[in-house]
Amino acid sequence: MxxxxxxxxxxxxxxxxxxxxxxxxxxxxxxxxxxxxxxxxxxxxxxxxxxxxxxxxxxxxxxxxxxxxxxxxxxxxxxxNLPTAVDSHFHFDRSWIKIWGTSAGKFPEDLVKYRQTECRPTHPVHLIGGVAVFSEPSRYNLIPKQSQTWYLAVGVHPKHVEELSDSCFLQLQSLLKWPSLRALGEVGLDRTVPVSEWRKQEVVLERVLGYALPDQCLVLHLRGTREDKYGQDVHARCLRILDRSLAKRQKIHLHSFAGDADLVSEWSESYPNTYFGISGSVRTFDSRQIKALRSIPLDRLLVETDSPYLSVNRSINSPACIGDIAHLVAAKMGVPFEDVLSKSLENGLRLYMC
Incomplete structure (x- = not known):
């Protein structure tokens, strides 16, 4: 979720x-x-x-x-005079547990303060917000209710579909009706699990897509097999599933995108309101992925930490490190660091707030 x-x-x-x-x-x-x-x-x-x-x-x-x-x-x-930024995707509960061993009594601000004091980011920013991710149904009860302060999105990580019971589906539907709820996700397909689990992921994805509301963003997690480095097969399968239930104007956030330029074009043509989230995995992009990165229009670019994972310079990642990710993305794209931050900020606000 x-x-x-x-x-x-x-x-x-x-x-x-x-x-x-x-x-x-x-x-x-x-x-x-x-x-x-x-x-x-x-x-x-x-x-x-x-x-x-x-x-x-x-x-x-x-x-x-x-x-x-x-x-x-x-x-x-x-x-x-720091540049302003938002982190478009980070795992709230997993970060808590990795750092403090508990998820009780913690807030996003604690993650930022921890990163600043324990491992200062190389490229500090004025962080004004972010997207906090709960991707496990067993933790639905941890979602804060301060709706006037935080905007929410609820979903099911494809590796946790086995946690979904009928009561969890009902709870998910209820959460999606919160006035502060702005997205369904992350949801999707992950081919790194045994083949026997793939069908279950597809069934769950098709079911939860039925809960999507027109004004909410859809956050997608799509990962191919080890042999399918660019995820062409899993992206094609997801597009076929989406085409059966979604309108072409649907707002989509492709979380931690690592595909090739053909996939950038295909998603942009199939769903023009698709945004591409780039995480710390950009550090290991090959020439084909870098070409894809450079083909992403700046008005469809999102920068995300996916913390506590995918740190580019420390063992534990956090939203405070979004500047470090953006700096690496800018270097790979060949555009100014400030342009990457400002466009990601503008796109994140457009996608989730308006």
């Missing part, structure tokens, strides 16, 4: 007739964006029940009681 967390408080409209600015920080008070002095800065403007993303061109108004920023204090974020 995947659950998406943007560390931003929605807040209420100041006046019903005027739009309200939603700050991208962890706070219950609507204030100007704290990242306007960064190379790229954005805010979400809400008006008459609709939201849109706007680039902040002017520096923010100084506030006397600044909110708490996820990755650092407000004043430090402004003075340091």
């Amino acid at each position: 995947c659950y998406i967390v943007f560390f931003t408080s929605i807040g209420s409209f100041q006046e019903k007739s005027a739009p309200s600015v939603i700050p991208l920080v962890s706070s219950g008070t609507a204030v100007p964006s704290s990242s306007a002095s960064s190379p790229s800065s954005y805010q979400v403007v809400a008006s008459h029940g609709k939201r849109k993303i706007e680039r902040v061109e002017q520096p923010p108004v100084v506030v006397s009681q600044p909110p708490t920023v996820v990755s650092q204090s407000y004043s430090t974020a402004v003075k340091s």
